[in-house]
Amino acid sequence: MKASLFKKIHTKVIHLTKATCTLEATGVGYEEMAIVDGKAAQVVKIAGKQVTLQVFEGTEGIRTDAEVVFLGTAPTLKVSEELGGRFFDAYGDPIDGKYAPAGKAVETGGPALNPVRRKQPFDMIKTGIAGIDLNNTLVAGQKIPFFADSDQPYNAVIALVALRANADRIILGGIGLSNDDYLYFRSLFANTDRPEKIIGFINTTESPAVERLLIPDMALAAAEYFAIEKNEKVLVLLTDMTLYCDALSIVSNRMDQIPSKDSMPGSLYSDLAKIYEKSLQLPSGGSITIISVTTISEGDITHAIPDNTGYITEGQLFLRRDTEIGKVIIDPFRSLSRLKQLVIGKKTREDHPQVMNAAIRLYADAANAKTKLENGFDLSDYDKRTLAFAKQYAQKLLAIDVNIDITRMLDISWGLFRKHFQPEELGIREKYIEAYWEKATEPEGEDDVLTDENVMLADTSFKQRNKIAPKWQ
Known part of the structure; x- marks a missing residue:
């Protein structure tokens, strides 16, 4: 510059x-x-x-x-098709060793599009991850964060979402990335079928921390160009918004402003809303969907950053390690997509809402059964069946390494229902039972029904299993 x-x-x-x-x-x-x-x-x-x-x-x-x-202007970015497949720094300058793209210079950080020009979101974003598509369906034009502990593989997860999502353009805003994470994203995206649909704006740990404040605005300026002027479905990935907020705190403290909760600036809500409110759905079909990562400490969602984020966004997705299967899952209890009702059963199969609700209720019954087991109480036959169901449900559907379409997710759910329960135990409408129960087939894999012998084994090894932090697979 x-x-x-x-x-x-x-x-x-x-x-x-x-x-x-x-x-x-x-x-x-x-x-x-x-x-x-x-x-x-x-x-x-x-x-x-x-x-x-x-x-x-x-x-x-x-x-x-x-x-x-x-210089007489706010930060600007030159937007054109030449941005495709490229990586830039916080100022919009190339960091991939290639030429500087030409295009129309637009100011970043401007106001969000007038709501009068928007339309209610109506199109589903498919990710192939059942913890999202089945239980927390995403909608084009939505804004939603991943909440994850800092030791969880959140960058790998959003990379999976990016590669599987049915978006025309993917824009990565890397905030405080390590060099390893930057090279991981760059290598992964370069080897896709369409590397030109991916754009990256990157601030690494070697760059000044305050430059992180420019990254979201750069990413969203590019997103608005492709969504509004090119009528494309744009997916914006922002990671890690906690580091963005830390940069806000640095500037605020050095300007001698009185800090608010958790040493964050009093303007934190407005600063975050200015970013997230750029998500939109246009009548013409163009959209901006924002999926961010907010790292939290030991699951503490009362901290100012996740707390304010939750008030702005339309739900949240929690990552959790399931010690039973040794994999990372989308936690069905703490995750929520507030816009899923706009598409489930409409853009997806008619039985989707009923199957989703029944599966989560049975998974909750399994959690209650596990509590009984840990406290030395006897398990009923129903308890044992819910525990067996929960393990297979996590293995075959909740694990983030599962990649199947929504129809297959529903079929697997019906197969698990039929394997472990009777129709009257599901609480599903009779017309759906009649339509899908007889067609359901048991999912492939080992028989996980609990017996008295392995209930005792599970009880004695519970503490040992929970001391182990399995690697993500």
């Missing part, structure tokens, strides 16, 4: 912190970019004639007589 010729040069900095500098200037706009002693900066506060800039690389080495040049 270079300063343009014939711009006024300011040379009197009146205040410096580790991340910001303040000077007197007029005719300057909020979020306008500037160059401070050769370092990129952005206007974050205007109070009369005093303008405060956040310097992305930090203010180390900057003197009070440093040259400051305002």
